[in-house]
Amino acid sequence: MEELLRSPFFGVTLTVLAYVLGMKIQKKSGLVVCNGLVLAALMIIAVLTVFDISYEDYYVGGSMINLFLSPATVCVAVSVYAKLDVLKKNLLPVLVGCTVGAVTSVLSVWGLCRAFGLDTALTASLLPKSVTTPIASAIAEGHGGIVSITVVAVIFTGIVGNLSVPLMIRLFRVKDPVEAGLGIGACSHAMGTAKALELGETEGAMSGIAIGLCGIVTTVLALFFDFLLS
Template sequence: MSELFYSPFFGVALSIFTFWVGVRIQKKTGLVVCNPLLIGVVLTIGVLLLFRIPYEAYDQGAEFISLFLSPATACLAVAIYGKLPLLRRNWLPILVGCTVGSVVSMGSVLLLCRLFGLDEAMTASLLPKSVTTPIAISVSEAHGGIGSITVVAVVLTGIFGSITAPLLIRLFRVREPLAAGLAIGACSHAVGTSRALELGETEGAMSGLAIGVCGIVTVLLSLLLM
């Protein structure tokens, strides 16, 4: 049985199955809080704990899924390309909005880390929480952060953003699709972008654009803040 757990196919199969269960639960309940990624994470952890499967065994296959993170993020360029006229007309508000979003995100994390007395390694791990995983890990590890903690922070931020985004858009009466998309992408990266795509084509394209712009801004800001 241990040989099965250490097979690369086990990690891939478990990840796909638990995410599929999450999708089915969300469709059955129709509840936003039943996020497929969140459910998948909880179920995967439950299976590993129940059968006492070492994380290293699961990661033998799960790491192959991680390889698709960067290509999947790059594929968002297709949606952005379809909105080039909108991008040309609003390049300045887009640039300013993404910069402000990154500054507020990183500044608030830095302030809270200082307030609660977290060390430099933990601060570096949490600082890039609002950008996509490949960029966040690179920024974190370059400044002495812990990659695994960064991944957890990024995933939780994305899930929280995808769940709360529609509510916050209604609460603050954001009627402009461009603004809504940028806000979602700047705060909750690729996970939020999947939700933005459900809200509309423009929201999805602008959210995907915000991932790239905020990623660049975050890399530059990390040189100043860390």
């Protein structure tokens, strides 16, 4: 039994089954709070806790799922290409919006970390929380951050964005699909983009563009992280 739990097969199978079940519950319930990704995470945590399975044993297979994260993000380029004419028409607003979004994210996190007296390592871990995991992890590691905390912050940001997108769009009366897509991608990266694709092809394409542009801008801003952390 222990050999099975420590094999890659266990982690992959548990993750896939939890995700499939979570998505089915989301589809049947139709409730925003019943988000498939959140439910899948909770089910995995429950299984590991109830059967006293260590995270290290699970991650032997679970880490294989992470290998698909970067290719899945790149696949968003398909929807971007389909809306290339929309991008050309709104190029300047897209560039300005993503730049402002990335700068606002970094400065707001930095301000809150200072206000709550967090140390340098935690601050470096949280500063890139609004960009996709591979970029955020590299930035945090390069500035003395704790990568595991960065990953958790990125995932939490994405989940919150995924859950709150419908409410935020109604609350702020966002009618333009370009505006909606850019806002989603700039704030909640890949998980938000999954919700944007549900809203429409234009929203999904613009959210995908925002992931890339905000990642580039945040990488450039990382050159000034040492100043912010001093």
